[in-house]
Amino acid sequence: MREKVKFVRHIGVLFLTVIIFVVGILIGGDVEQLRVQNLYTQLQEQDLDYQNILTEGDYIDYLVTQKEAGKNVSCDTIKGAYYTSIGNLDDSRLKLEGYINTAKVKEVEYGRLKDHYANLQINYWIAAKRISGLCEDKINTILYFFAEDKKECPACEDQGVHLSYVKQKLGDDVMIFNLNAQDIGATFLIGQQYEVIGAELPVLVINDNVTGFTQNAEIFEMLE
Secondary structure, three states, rough: OHHHHHHHHHHHHHHHHHHHHHHHHHHHHHHHHHHHHHHHHHHHHHHHHHHHHHHHHHHHHHHHHHHOOOOOOHHHHHHHHHHHHHHHHHHHHHHHHHHHHHHOOOOOHHHHHHHHHHHHHHHHHHHHHHHHHHHOOOOOEEEEEEEOOOOOOHHHHHHHHHHHHHHHHHHHHHEEEEEEOOOOOHHHHHHOOOOOOOOOOOOEEEEEEEEOOOOOHHHHHHHH
């Protein structure tokens, strides 16, 4: 009789285990489907943000071109549009990084969007240089060339802290653009111009002055 009871218990435990396993698979499938749907929605939002910022950039380029042609466009109008748009770019970049950090896998689409935002940063850097040439108030710019691999750039994390402090103190008085030194395209071309390729990282280009790792006190001195 005991043997029979034990056998029934084992069958019961096995049956419950199978049920729990099957339910776990079903729930896991639903969760994964929800995650994929959520990622897709986030990607759509990021793509819309990107398109909006791209249009804002086109408008800024139009204003600058009009100013260069001698049209009656004030520097206040150009700078107002520039600072508003670059603020939107930074907010969108932070959202993108947040999505990447919460996702289990770094999706290919996120990599594509990161490349887009890197190119946008370069466009805004170019716009800053054009505006500085047109208007009396110079826009301070810093290009920060970094590497994601800590082995390739052990000081990059510390450099980021110093740059964050500078941005916190100066706000819109300095524009900081973060560029992965290993990227191709426009980033590579700019890296060639400032001899970043093959150099020890990090590399900063502060108002066209090239330097290596730099603490915040020295950065303040180099900025106009």
